[in-house]
Every structure is written in structure tokens, then in C-alpha cells.
Amino acid sequence: MGPGFDDRPSERASGQWRVTRREALAAIGGATLASSIGASRTATDPGRDAPVRIRVYPGTVPPQARLRYGLDALHRDWPAPFRDALAAIDSAFEQVLAYARDRARLESLEISVERGAPIRFPPSTTPLSVDAVLPSLETLLERFRERLRNRDALTGRACHVFLRWSPLNFRVGYGGTLAPNSITGERDAGDGDGGDAQTVANVGATEVWDSRAVTRNMAIHETIHTFLPDDIVAAIGDAYCDHELGTAVRTDEVTLEISPIATAYAGPDRIGGGTRFHGTGCCDRNRFYRHDGTDGIENWSYTTDLSEATCEGVTRYLERRFDS
Structure with missing residues (x-):
């Protein structure tokens, strides 16, 4: 589809999130479990004018994996892939605010x-x-939620991102989120600690099977999911699911550049179609904000630049939930 936005109402009821899973990989072995719990952090009543918080938590990385990033990584909770994932998420929301403020929107958020x-x-x-x-x-996600409760970290207006190292866990795949805690700021009736979204980005999978560029994009991808409810997505152009707000742009005859929300969904549905494993669930390349096709493509590159449609979708949700 071309640029520009359609303000038509959604033709479908708001549903539950489809979860990004990669089940093409048969796994043998287990995830490393640590023996200590991180320090707790106490949340305060945020109030209407408090920041929208995106809090990123590092998981356990086994020593043999840390050695990939130098001896110094053995003594840190934030090895290079985790630091780069955090920086990518930060950059993505800077882009959203820049997009909004260029249009005199979200000026105080x-x-x-x-x-x-x-x-x-x-x-x-x-x-x-x-x-x-x-x-x-x-x-x-249930274990992660329990840790957040124990730390009194749930504020009602935060997204919590767990950076996991599980390269062999096909049940988690590249990551994902699940209802009822899949949209930041949405609270179900009777949900005592609702409003805080949580998501997982499996950095171990992207680092082992793909590249640092894919790690950055999937960290953004799984976080942005929690700011794109179905009705907002459906009101933008031809999109049915949020992956279709992304772009796949030819930078030359044999190279396709993929934006974050389209990562793992823009290529052909096969192993090695861009990312090593292809996303399951929704998306139709004909409905992407822009997709230049995959015929003749030999190289896949990844940009952390959000598409205009992604920025618009996140901006609309932030306006509705946090800036009204």
C-alpha cells in the first residue's frame, strides 16, 4: 500500500493478540536456571501525568554464551546483546515521540x-x-509476572520487557506476549494488577540463529506489540495485524530492508526466509504498509527505523490511553 492513513473504523471486534512463535526448531537440552533472585524495586502510584515506563530486564546468560562477548561479559548482567536490545527499544520510542511532536501531538507525554x-x-x-x-x-510470562508482583513493580502504565537467553527453546521462539497482559495500560475488569503489559524477547535465539541486527529489531518488535491494540491497527490503511504496519523496501535489485514490526514476517514462509525462522500467525504481504516483493532477493538487511504507519499506530494509542 502507499503512504497515507485511512481513518475508517475497525470492521472487526478487538481480539486477543496472536503470539509470535517459531516452532520450526527441534530442541534438545534445557534452559539455564539461575539460583538467585534480582533485587526488588518498589513501584509508586504513578498518577495521570507520570511517564509511561518501559522497563527492560536481563535474564540469565550461561557463562559459555557470555564468552562470545569477551571476558568482561562474565561479570556483568548486561552483555553486549542485551545492551544493544535496550538501546534499540529506547531509540524506537524516541522515533515515536519525534514523529508525534512533528505533528503537534503528545507534546506533554x-x-x-x-x-x-x-x-x-x-x-x-x-x-x-x-x-x-x-x-x-x-x-x-507467568513466572515473569510473579517476579514483578513480588517486587511491587506493577504501576498500571508500564511495559515490562524480559530479555531471555533460550536459543534452543522452540516453545518461546523469538518471543511474544499474551493476553490479558499484552497491551500497555489496558486493564481487564477484576484484574487486580492489570494495566502493565509484559513481553519476552528471546535474544539468545536471534543471536545464535540470526544476527545482532535481528536482535535489535526483534527487541523493538516484541515491545511495540504492546502499544498496538487491534482496533488501532485495523484503522490504519489495509492492515489486519500489526506486522502489516511494517515495511520491506528494496535497496537494490537483490536486497530487501526490513523494519522492526515486519521482522520475521516480511520474507517467504520457510526456514531462511529473511530470519532463520518465519513468524506464524497473521500477516499478508499484500497488506503491508510497503512491501516491494521477494522475487530475486538474495540479501536481507534490517533497519531499526520504524515505518510511518507503526509510528502513527503507537501515537494513536498513546493519545487515547495516556494523553487525553
């Missing part, structure tokens, strides 16, 4: 991207089961 304390899952708290070795996305 503050977004704060912060480091959270490390997340650890002691083996003693995990019953012996398949989920103890290869946790599903649902199980991982």
Missing part, C-alpha cells in the same frame, strides 16, 4: 525506557516438568 533488575528463576521454585526445562511462552 514522557516515555521512560529504563533498566530493570535481573530476573532469575531459582530451580527450587520450579516443579520438575517439561516446563522446568523448556518453558512455554505462557509459563515464562
Whole structure:
């Protein structure tokens, strides 16, 4: 589709998020479990004028994986891939605010991207089961939520991003989020700690199977999901799901450059179609904000620049939920 936005109302009811999963990889072995819990952090009542917070938490990275990034990484909670993922998320929301303020929108809204304390899952708290070795996305998000509750970190207007290192866990894939905690600021009736979204970005998978560029884009991708509810997405152009707000632009005859929300969805539905594993669920390349086709494409590159449609979608949601 071409540039410009359609303000038509959504023709479908607001639904639940489809979850990004990569189940093409057969896994043998388990995820590393640490033996300590990170320091807790107390949340305060944020109030209407408080910043919208995006808090990013590092998970456990086994020593043999840390050695990929030098001896110094053995003693830090934030090895280079995690630092780059955090910086990419920060840059993405700077782009959103720049887009909005160029149009005299969101002029008083503050977004704060912060480091959270490390997340650890002691083996003693995990019953012996398949989920103890290869946790599903649902199980991982439940454990993450419990840690956030224990730290009193839920504010009602925050997105919590867990950077996971699980390159062999096909049940988590590249990451994802699940209802009812899939949209930042949305609170279900009867949900005592609702309003805080949570998501997982499997940095281990992107680092081992893809590249640092894909790591950056998927960290943005999984975070941006939590600011794009279905009705907002459906009101922008031809999009049915948020992946279609992304772009795939030919930079030469054999190279396609992919924006963050389109990463893992812009290529052909096969192993090696851009990213090593292709996203499952929604998306139709004919409905992308821009897709230049994959015929003759041999090289895939990734930009952290958000598409105009992605910025518009996030801006509309921030206006509705936090700036009215």
C-alpha cells in the first residue's frame, strides 16, 4: 500500500493478540536456571501525568554464551546483546515521540525506557516438568509476572520487557506476549494488577540463529506489540495485524530492508526466509504498509527505523490511553 492513513473504523471486534512463535526448531537440552533472585524495586502510584515506563530486564546468560562477548561479559548482567536490545527499544520510542511532536501531538507525554533488575528463576521454585526445562511462552510470562508482583513493580502504565537467553527453546521462539497482559495500560475488569503489559524477547535465539541486527529489531518488535491494540491497527490503511504496519523496501535489485514490526514476517514462509525462522500467525504481504516483493532477493538487511504507519499506530494509542 502507499503512504497515507485511512481513518475508517475497525470492521472487526478487538481480539486477543496472536503470539509470535517459531516452532520450526527441534530442541534438545534445557534452559539455564539461575539460583538467585534480582533485587526488588518498589513501584509508586504513578498518577495521570507520570511517564509511561518501559522497563527492560536481563535474564540469565550461561557463562559459555557470555564468552562470545569477551571476558568482561562474565561479570556483568548486561552483555553486549542485551545492551544493544535496550538501546534499540529506547531509540524506537524516541522515533515515536519525534514523529508525534512533528505533528503537534503528545507534546506533554514522557516515555521512560529504563533498566530493570535481573530476573532469575531459582530451580527450587520450579516443579520438575517439561516446563522446568523448556518453558512455554505462557509459563515464562507467568513466572515473569510473579517476579514483578513480588517486587511491587506493577504501576498500571508500564511495559515490562524480559530479555531471555533460550536459543534452543522452540516453545518461546523469538518471543511474544499474551493476553490479558499484552497491551500497555489496558486493564481487564477484576484484574487486580492489570494495566502493565509484559513481553519476552528471546535474544539468545536471534543471536545464535540470526544476527545482532535481528536482535535489535526483534527487541523493538516484541515491545511495540504492546502499544498496538487491534482496533488501532485495523484503522490504519489495509492492515489486519500489526506486522502489516511494517515495511520491506528494496535497496537494490537483490536486497530487501526490513523494519522492526515486519521482522520475521516480511520474507517467504520457510526456514531462511529473511530470519532463520518465519513468524506464524497473521500477516499478508499484500497488506503491508510497503512491501516491494521477494522475487530475486538474495540479501536481507534490517533497519531499526520504524515505518510511518507503526509510528502513527503507537501515537494513536498513546493519545487515547495516556494523553487525553
